[in-house]
Amino acid sequence: MRAMVFEGGKPLTCRSLPLPEPGDCEVLIEVRACAVCRTDLHVVDADLKAPKKPVIPGHEIVGKIVKAGAKTQALEMTVGLWVGVPWLGSTCGQCPYCLSARENLCLNPGFTGYTIDGGFAQYTVADARHTFILPPAVHDDRSAQEFSPMLCAGLIGWRSLRFARPALDAAGGKLGIYGFGAAGHIVAQVAIHLGYEVYAFVRPGDEQAQQFARGLGAVYAGSSAEPSPEELDAAIIFAPSGALVPAALKSLAPGGCLVLGGIHMSDIPALPYELLWHERTIQSVANLTVADGHEFMDFLAKHKVTTSTEALPLEQANEALDRLRAGQVSGALVLTPWQPKPC
Numbered sequence: 001m002r003a004m005v006f007e008g009g010k011p012l013t014c015r016s017l018p019l020p021e022p023g024d025c026e027v028l029i030e031v032r033a034c035a036v037c038r039t040d041l042h043v044v045d046a047d048l049k050a051p052k053k054p055v056i057p058g059h060e061i062v063g064k065i066v067k068a069g070a071k072t073q074a075l076e077m078t079v080g081l082w083v084g085v086p087w088l089g090s091t092c093g094q095c096p097y098c099l100s101a102r103e104n105l106c107l108n109p110g111f112t113g114y115t116i117d118g119g120f121a122q123y124t125v126a127d128a129r130h131t132f133i134l135p136p137a138v139h140d141d142r143s144a145q146e147f148s149p150m151l152c153a154g155l156i157g158w159r160s161l162r163f164a165r166p167a168l169d170a171a172g173g174k175l176g177i178y179g180f181g182a183a184g185h186i187v188a189q190v191a192i193h194l195g196y197e198v199y200a201f202v203r204p205g206d207e208q209a210q211q212f213a214r215g216l217g218a219v220y221a222g223s224s225a226e227p228s229p230e231e232l233d234a235a236i237i238f239a240p241s242g243a244l245v246p247a248a249l250k251s252l253a254p255g256g257c258l259v260l261g262g263i264h265m266s267d268i269p270a271l272p273y274e275l276l277w278h279e280r281t282i283q284s285v286a287n288l289t290v291a292d293g294h295e296f297m298d299f300l301a302k303h304k305v306t307t308s309t310e311a312l313p314l315e316q317a318n319e320a321l322d323r324l325r326a327g328q329v330s331g332a333l334v335l336t337p338w339q340p341k342p343c
């Protein structure tokens with residue numbers, strides 16, 4: 001199979017590798033789409049310090065099962081099914097977190113495209129327990145491409161919203177979203193389906209992002225440097241800027257919840273206690289549980305959520321990473337390994 005491989009430095013190398021063999025609890029997947037995520041950049045740029053070497057990056061995998069291990073039948077993983085593979089690729093099943101259904105905090109996890117080979121390849125092997133059967137609407141290459149960002153941006157958005165919902169449900173349901181990129185634009189649509197009002201806060205001066213947010217149904221879109229026109233019952237920050245924390249707290253109602261949805265964030269500046277006073281909370285989000293994944297797939301089977309994507313051949317993975325690094329992306333870039341091109 002063809003794969004783009006991280007061998008310890010930039011750029012990724014195009015390699016021809018033997019087809020991997022699935023173990024008893026694993027499935028072999030023919031990859032049809034794999035979106036490129038900011039975390040892939042953190043792997044390639046060595047911000048994340050402990051990758052398997054060499055490793056195939058990519059953790060927003062959509063593809064078809066071509067071979068299923070002997071013990072995967074209980075999970076109904078059969079050949080021909082469209083499935084998705086997220087960042088959390090395996091867990092130990094034995095640590096206190098795994099034993100309390102909080103396997104997103106597992107002490108000995110495996111991460112797809114980081115410590116486990118991922119989806120920048122024509123084929124990949126995945127742990128069936130961490131693989132999701134996709135909604136019926138995902139049935140061809142076009143829908144696979146559009147669905148791919150759901151496997152990371154969408155799932156993180158879903159879990160972030162889950163933490164925000166008690167505060168939203170207790171009050172008027174006004175949700176602020178700071179940073180309107182891949183995760184923000186998906187979670188905004190999910191929140192609107194659930195009956196919440198979305199207030200979008202984007203980079204100062206980014207008119208295009210404001211229009212995009214209004215087009216998706218946000219009741220308000222404005223600069224993240226301005227206070228919200230209405231007091232918010234909850235807010236989610238996806239932008240990696242710690243300075244947004246006090247800014248968002250200023251717009252949060254008493255009892256409100258501020259969710260930090262990113263893996264990385266710059267330092268949070270010192271803030272006066274009165275911004276947190278009155279039972280406001282700050283909650284971070286790490287990975288997702290298997291239950292979150294199944295719930296989100298069920299939700300997507302019933303509700304239409306759109307994504308904005310651009311397809312690139314697998315062999316242009318380096319170009320995709322460069323564009324993401326330079327911010328030259330509107331919507332998600334998705335690699336399509338089923339169309340092999342010369343390296």
Ligand SMILES: [Zn+2]
Pocket residue numbers: 037038039040059087152153
């Ligand atoms: Zn990701």
Ligand SMILES: [Zn+2]
Pocket residue numbers: 091092093094095096097098103105106107108109
């Ligand atoms: Zn564990």
